[in-house]
Amino acid sequence: MIVLPENLEVPSTRLEAADRVLYRECEYLNLGSYDQWLALFSEDCLYWAPLAPGQDDAKSHSSLFHENRELMRMRIDRITHEAAHSLAGGIRTSRTAGPAALREIEEESGDWIVERRFQMTERQGERTRLFAGLCTYRLTPGRESFLIREKRVDLIDCDQPHEPLEVFF
Amino acid sequence: MFGEMVRDGAVDGRVYTSREVFAAEIERVFARCWSYVGHLSEIPQPGDYRRVTVAGRPLIFIRHEDGTPRVLLNRCAHRGAAVVGRDCGRARRLRCPYHGWTYATDGALKQLPLPGGYAGDGAPRRGDPAWSLKSYPVETHRDFAFVRLEEPQKPLPLAEFLxxxxxxxxxxxxxxxxxxxxxxxxxxxxxxxxxxxxxxxxxxxxxxxxxxxxxxxxxxxxxxxxxxxxxxxxxxxxxxxxxxxxxxxxxxxxxxxxxxxxxxxxxxxxxxxxxxxxxxxxxxxxxxxxxxxxxxxxxxxxxxxxxxxxxxxxxxxxxxxxxxxxxxxxxxxxxxxxxxxxxxxxxxxxxxxxxxxxxxxxxxxxxxxxxxxxxxxxxxxxxxxxxxxxxxxxxxxxxxxxxxxxxxxxxxxxxx
Structure with a gap:
């Protein structure tokens, strides 16, 4: 269950709804259910993995990933294409998330800002590698649940060289 | 002998896999050519430096106090430790973290602890070029800086090389x-x-x-x-x-x-x-x-x-x-x-x-x-x-x- 800041109370049904979104976000990726994963995001969403620790600007500084919904869709179409040669040996991923914590509810937008630590193991062909870092979600409340408006992934080694990064963290 | 691996529009596949070829390439190709080491804007002020590796050598790309770009070997003249540990920074002097040998931004040895304690001919002394951080020739083209680590038989200036x-x-x-x-x-x-x-x-x-x-x-x-x-x-x-x-x-x-x-x-x-x-x-x-x-x-x-x-x-x-x-x-x-x-x-x-x-x-x-x-x-x-x-x-x-x-x-x- 999402950890709340002190002095903040929210209805348990809302917390459960946010929890479900975060669980599905991670698990759809683990299962490679990319269409269902993308359906968790809003139309104006952003997927961002900065290149530098603490990076606060994605326009005048390069990023590992910086994709709107259209580019996320394009990535999914590429990795699920039969001629994605780099994935000919298959790819399996397992993400494990730490406890999620609600940092704030933005007054103006009503968006929830939620953070959680993650680790991901990726097996691609004959290679296995590890990723770790912090995920920060911006969840936009809807009538019954939430949509993810932004997912930011700060890798602990974001500024180091990497072999190609093909799937979302 | 390596030259024979290339003939008539085909090369011997071992040029891509042999450790011997690779080691020779590092010394004969990479070390003897002008290698791009960085842009001068990366070291705007005197003392600004970046660590770079070229042809297997750990290097420091640094702006000397007179404003000129220098490339130094990141290897203390004493026991060989890498003097600079950060990827980039600014320093007036470069001090080895092991025994405190200290160099100027052009590599000159400025200080060593217990200076009277080094005996024998050729023993380390302050200011002795033999005990500096090794320095390499740097040339620039429109502020793009290139370094050459070993002198080829017919050395070319950067402009001619490019x-x-x-x-x-x-x-x-x-x-x-x-x-x-x-x-x-x-x-x-x-x-x-x-x-x-x-x-x-x-x-x-x-x-x-x-x-x-x-x-x-x-x-x-x-x-x-x-x-x-x-x-x-x-x-x-x-x-x-x-x-x-x-x-x-x-x-x-x-x-x-x-x-x-x-x-x-x-x-x-x-x-x-x-x-x-x-x-x-x-x-x-x-x-x-x-x-x-x-x-x-x-x-x-x-x-x-x-x-x-x-x-x-x-x-x-x-x-x-x-x-x-x-x-x-x-x-x-x-x-x-x-x-x-x-x-x-x-x-x-x-x-x-x-x-x-x-x-x-x-x-x-x-x-x-x-x-x-x-x-x-x-x-x-x-x-x-x-x-x-x-x-x-x-x-x-x-x-x-x-x-x-x-x-x-x-x-x-x-x-x-």
């Missing part, structure tokens, strides 16, 4: 009415499981895109179906042009293995109010027009760097092992150019040079497969492809002329 290939650097500097550029927006770095030459041999290869990039071309076409595609989609989709169009891309081979290709992924960059005029005033009409319209894609400075002037990209290749290569890239920002160009170039870097690029994984996989195939069974590797109607001075992206030109340079370095 020759006509230097145009790519001029095109970048000429995009600023003041000629001033700065590295901005971070470094993207990708690790490849292939020999360094496999990567270079793909720089102007117009035959591979429809095969290698089928998955990203297809995804980009689907994304573009809705109307006017955004530029990231357009850049990825560009690989999907018909082979005949790649046959229109002009490839020039220059001396010393350098080459460039013109015409791929064009942008219209002269439209911003006042910008063209500012360039014309600074450089004259012809030069301004060239800076804005001449598009050299993947200009190659053999063996270790390449530039893409239109998108202001500079890349450096570092061979790590016979089958491992690091490629780093930087975006340069032109003073006085429209901010929109810089922001677009950052998006370009994200799309094409990030490890997450949709284009890169299949390139990297093709390189890995070449490596895999050759490690199992070397044999000859063909570079016979030529244009059906070759031009007198140039070839096209459908010819392997530039690969043969790289091997001519390789042979001359390896036999030197």
């Amino acid at each position: 020759g006509p290939a230097g145009e790519a650097l001029d095109l970048m500097a000429d995009r600023s009415p003041t000629g001033r550029l700065s590295v901005a927006g971070g470094r993207l770095a990708i690790l490849l499981r292939c020999n360094w030459k496999v990567y270079l041999e793909n720089l102007h290869d117009g035959l591979h895109p429809p095969h290698v990039h089928e998955s990203s071309i297809s995804a980009a076409r689907a994304a573009a179906a809705g109307g006017e595609p955004r530029e990231e989609i357009r850049w990825v989709a560009a690989n999907g042009q018909p082979l005949a169009a790649f046959g229109e891309l002009e490839v020039r081979c220059h001396p010393h293995g350098h080459s460039d290709m013109s015409g791929f992924r064009k942008e219209a960059d002269g439209r911003d109010a006042g910008y063209r005029e500012a360039l014309e005033e600074a450089w004259g009409g012809g030069r301004a027009d060239r800076a804005l319209t001449r598009n050299l894609h993947n200009a190659c400075f053999y063996p270790g760097a390449s530039a893409h002037p239109q998108y202001m990209q500079m890349r450096r290749l570092t061979p790590l092992a016979p089958n491992r290569t690091l490629v780093e890239s930087w975006t340069l920002k032109a003073e006085g150019a429209p901010e929109s160009h810089f922001l677009r170039n950052v998006r370009y870097a994200n799309t094409i040079h990030s490890p997450s690029s949709l284009v890169k994984p299949d390139d990297a996989e093709a390189y890995r497969r070449v490596q895999q195939g050759l490690e199992g069974s070397p044999g000859p590797v063909s570079q016979h492809r030529s244009d059906e109607n070759p031009g007198p001075d140039t070839s096209t992206a459908l010819s392997e002329e530039y690969v043969r030109s790289q091997y001519l340079a390789w042979q001359s370095y390896m036999e030197d």
